[in-house]
Amino acid sequence: MDNRKRGEGILQKSIAVELVEVAPIKALAVRTGMTPDKSGTRVAWSTLTAQVPLEDxxxxxxxxxxxxxxxxxxxxxxxxxxxxxxxHEFGDVPDGIETLEVCGGLCVSARVYGNEVHMWRVYDAMFAWLEQSPDYELDRREGVFGMETVPLEPLNALTIPYTEIETFDFTMLYPVRKKSGF
Known part of the structure; x- marks a missing residue:
């Protein structure tokens, strides 16, 4: 029992939450809802890449x-x-594709690389960091987007059913702002 507890502590300590500056981003994107089987992002990816090939x-x-x-x-x-x-630019936007402009700026960031249990631990660590930060809070203003970057190489998780993913690999980037004084 002791070793397991010690091991869990080491895993949690290996979750690095940091502040990073993010450049503004223009994106061509497909809107999706959260689905019980978590297939929404995969369907959106398929729709997106059918209209905007990776060689674009x-x-x-x-x-x-x-x-x-x-x-x-x-x-x-x-x-x-x-x-x-x-x-770089929107150009001709195909039907079913939306344009997004993300302002960039200061973000809280954490990397997910592990199984689903680890992924949820990273979300917990990110939000615990935000709750405990004396200086920063999540920027929840309307029109502000956070992002999760998903590498397409060596493996594109957006082409694999959620239930078959063994290693989640992405980076969270959520805009923050200075807390207002009371």
């Missing part, structure tokens, strides 16, 4: 997809997401 000249460098989360949803329930690809 508008795409920025770097093999990553993004899941965008409206920050105001964190105070109630996350039910709407966008799956997108970063672009």
């Amino acid at each position: 000249a508008r795409l920025t460098d770097g093999p990553s997809a993004y899941v965008f989360i409206p920050q105001e949803q964190w105070s109630k329930q996350v039910d709407t997401l966008w799956v997108g690809l970063a672009v």
Whole structure:
């Protein structure tokens, strides 16, 4: 029992939550809802890449997809997401595809690399960090998007059914702002 407790403590300590500056991003994206079987992001990815292939000249460098989360949803329930690809310019926007402009700025960040239990621990660590921070809070203003970056190489998790993913691999980037003084 002692070793297991010690092991869990080590795992939690290995979750690094940090502040990072994020550049503004333009994205072509597909809106989806949260589905009980968690297939919404995979369906959105399929719809997106059918209209905006990964060879599209508008795409920025770097093999990553993004899941965008409206920050105001964190105070109630996350039910709407966008799956997108970063672009230099929007150009001709195909039917069914939306344009998103994410302001960038200071974000709290944490990397997820592990099984589903570990992924939920990272979410818990992120929100615990925010609750305990004397200086920063989640920026929940309307129109502010957080994002999770999903690498497309060596493996694109958006092409694998959620229940078959053994290793979740993404980085959380959620905008923060200075807490207002009381």
